[in-house]
Amino acid sequence: MRDALIVSPLRTPIGKFGGALAALTADQLAATMIRTLVGRLGLPAETLDEVIVAQSYASSEAPCMGRYAALLADLPLEVPGYTLDRRCGSGLQALADAAMQVQSGHADAVLVVGVESMSNIEYYSTDMRWGARAGSVRLHDRLERGRERSQPQERFGYISGMPETAENLARDYAISREDADRFAVRSHQNAAAAWRDGRFAEEVVPIDVPGKRGARTTVSMDEGIREDASLDSLGGLRVLLPDGVCTAGNSSQQNDAAAVCLVVSPDYAARHGLKPLAKLVDWAAAGCDPARMGIGPVPAVARLLQRTGLGLGDMDLIEVNEAFAAQALAVLREWRLEEDDPRVNVNGSGISLGHPIGATGVRIMTTLLHEMQRRGARYGLETMCIGGGQGMAALFERV
Numbered sequence: 001m002r003d004a005l006i007v008s009p010l011r012t013p014i015g016k017f018g019g020a021l022a023a024l025t026a027d028q029l030a031a032t033m034i035r036t037l038v039g040r041l042g043l044p045a046e047t048l049d050e051v052i053v054a055q056s057y058a059s060s061e062a063p064c065m066g067r068y069a070a071l072l073a074d075l076p077l078e079v080p081g082y083t084l085d086r087r088c089g090s091g092l093q094a095l096a097d098a099a100m101q102v103q104s105g106h107a108d109a110v111l112v113v114g115v116e117s118m119s120n121i122e123y124y125s126t127d128m129r130w131g132a133r134a135g136s137v138r139l140h141d142r143l144e145r146g147r148e149r150s151q152p153q154e155r156f157g158y159i160s161g162m163p164e165t166a167e168n169l170a171r172d173y174a175i176s177r178e179d180a181d182r183f184a185v186r187s188h189q190n191a192a193a194a195w196r197d198g199r200f201a202e203e204v205v206p207i208d209v210p211g212k213r214g215a216r217t218t219v220s221m222d223e224g225i226r227e228d229a230s231l232d233s234l235g236g237l238r239v240l241l242p243d244g245v246c247t248a249g250n251s252s253q254q255n256d257a258a259a260v261c262l263v264v265s266p267d268y269a270a271r272h273g274l275k276p277l278a279k280l281v282d283w284a285a286a287g288c289d290p291a292r293m294g295i296g297p298v299p300a301v302a303r304l305l306q307r308t309g310l311g312l313g314d315m316d317l318i319e320v321n322e323a324f325a326a327q328a329l330a331v332l333r334e335w336r337l338e339e340d341d342p343r344v345n346v347n348g349s350g351i352s353l354g355h356p357i358g359a360t361g362v363r364i365m366t367t368l369l370h371e372m373q374r375r376g377a378r379y380g381l382e383t384m385c386i387g388g389g390q391g392m393a394a395l396f397e398r399v
Helices: 026-041 065-072 090-103 142-148 162-172 177-196 231-235 266-271 290-295 297-308 325-334 357-375
Strands: 005-011 050-054 081-084 109-117 207-210 216-219 255-264 278-287 317-320 379-386 390-398
Touching (some): 005 266, 005 357, 026 065, 026 109, 026 255, 050 357, 065 081, 065 109, 081 090, 090 255, 090 278, 090 390, 109 357, 177 231, 255 266, 255 357, 290 297, 290 379, 317 325, 357 390
Antiparallel strands (some): 005 255, 278 390, 379 390
């Protein structure tokens, strides 16, 4: 089986909800990153076999984002594209799909994008197709509805949203409010230090955003990092649920962003003079209780390590997406790792950088692979919890 090599992982800055990138729709973000990657590599676009886009909140304004964004980016008509959704794990699943195509010989070059513009997720109605005979009609917030409807209520009962699942884990693993806040402070400190030290310089592509009367603004840094975060400042925030530990300060943000990479065969890389950063060794997905979705990385990693014959001790860097501090801490406790393990989330994650759902899997991979290059690390592990009760994990090896 051929290696699946990862080339030129890049990302936009991550915008806050309603923030600096809100004027750009998901298709515009995705197309911008496609143009950027193809332009930087100087690739003949007709040699691309496929475009795979991960997006969790699709819209009929830009249906089948894989095809739509490829066309918007002026790729040749002959280059096909498709979109997939595994919620928070969508970006990582897009990478896995691309790798399997390359490993099997079905493709030589697959362009992968993860994108989400949470600021532009719409309201919708299920009452209006045939008209309303009388009375009011409902508009659903697709963003909130997607969290409430992440599992069949007939089987699992009502779950108010993802914070409830994190609170379940906080109780299961005796995670306190101070534990969660302390973990969040570390995330912000790590992300702020990464920007100060220039560690994001190679991976972040500045984005031009249109403004009023033809003005344009260049966004070049992540918006959500709180450099001054402390136990005192986070401790003053209200909990999201009564008697809980989760707050807006120790939970992931809602964000806008896109990330991109090229997954290629060794022959294609050599033919076009490309310099891969890593290869995708293997990946795994697993299901878990939707009411405790945040523990999903544990069974996914167990499957992955069983297949590869490696252990957590072999990992030079580990990424645990921070949907909630309580959720990430539960995973680390199950793995018997300290909350400040020096291999874990060394440049921050969902709490500090943000969690643009469909983009996050590719964003984490981008940050991880660049950090592996800086450190000369051999193995990097990426893990994701997934709404609805799933987990994903992927193992990368530097080349």
